Amino acid sequence: MVQAARAVILRTAAKSILLSMATAGVVLLGGCAGQGLAGMSRERASLAAPQDRDFPNPGSSILRQGTVPTTEALRLMRIGMDKDQVRQLLGPPHFSEGVFGVREWNYLFRLRGSKETEDVVCQYMVRFDGSVRVNGMYWRDPDCALLVEPPPVEAVQAKAAMTPQKLTLSTDSLFGAQGKDLKDMPPEGRLRIEHLANDIKRNFRRIYYVVVTGHTDRLGSEADKMALSLARADAVSKLLAQQGIDAKVIRVAGMGDRQPLAQCPGTVKTAVLQDCLRTNRRIEIEVVGEE
Structure with missing residues (x-):
């Protein structure tokens, strides 16, 4: 009797242990579904194009x-x-x-x-x-x-080489000092981009690609400069697309202050330094196509 009772107790204890282990496993798996190693969150990947x-x-x-x-x-x-x-x-x-x-x-x-x-x-x-x-x-x-995937080139015997057309616009005239979105662009800035889009459509019978690159001066944090240059380039690209340039051929890049045109001394944000750095705050638009 004693041994039989002891066997029942052991079987009950074993079932309890197995049930506890199974429950713990479910909890651990549930935790892994939302957490990676070292407790890092596994967020859903962004569908937005990376910067x-x-x-x-x-x-x-x-x-x-x-x-x-x-x-x-x-x-x-x-x-x-x-x-x-x-x-x-x-x-x-x-x-x-x-x-x-x-x-x-x-x-x-x-x-x-x-x-x-x-x-x-x-x-x-x-x-x-x-x-x-x-x-x-x-x-x-x-x-x-x-x-x-290079741009398609038609098999024409006497065909002139494609020469990229490049234009540089001051972001001060397009966005002002702090603007970065289409809503920040004044009417005169919009008009310049609209005229540019019309010129591109008129001068190119076939467009292979348009690269819009934003640049900033060296003032501010690295993250802010990269975000600002990309946002401004993106705003210009959207306006070009609104004016009839195929969005599929437009590429956007933000360079921050990596490619300065002017080297200006000083670290204090004065009016003189800001004016010297004006050349670096720009949008470059490069067009390749058949004229």
Whole structure:
């Protein structure tokens, strides 16, 4: 009797332990569904196009020299692919992206440039949705996309070489001192972009691409400068599209203060320094097409 009772007690205790373990496992799995390693939140990947600062530092790549992908593999990339399909085309990501709930893979590629011996280092980002399917592919430098899929060139025997047309506009005249959106653009600024769009349509019978690049002066934080330059370039690109330039051929980039035209001494934000830095606060618009 004593042994039988003891056996019943042991079986009951075992069931209790197993039930507790199962419950704990459910709790742990539930926690992992919303948290990654070290308690980091696994937020849904943004569907918005990444900004320059969203790309990782190239120096942190696992493969410092990058890899040389085939253009065919890059051209086969499609929305809706799963990670195995991406891995088959491009290989594993080149940066330490984490283990669980990874919604973004980054690559460092070396693409053949215009010269036979010149390689161009390009960063490429793949983003995944909640179903772990590709929902976006992005190049850090818009010109890298042209190395994979160059503009179509018609087979005409006597065809002049395409010469990019480049125009520089002061952001002070387009947005004022602090503006960055279309709503901040004064009527005269809008009119300049509208006239520019009409000139582009009139002078080019076929447009291959338009690159709108924003630049700022060196005053302010790095994050603010990058965001401001990109926002202003995006506003100009939207207005160009509203005036009939195909949005599919427009590429937008924000450079912050990385490419200054004027070197001005001083660190205090005075009127003299602001005026000296005016040249650096600009929008550059480059058009390539058939005239």
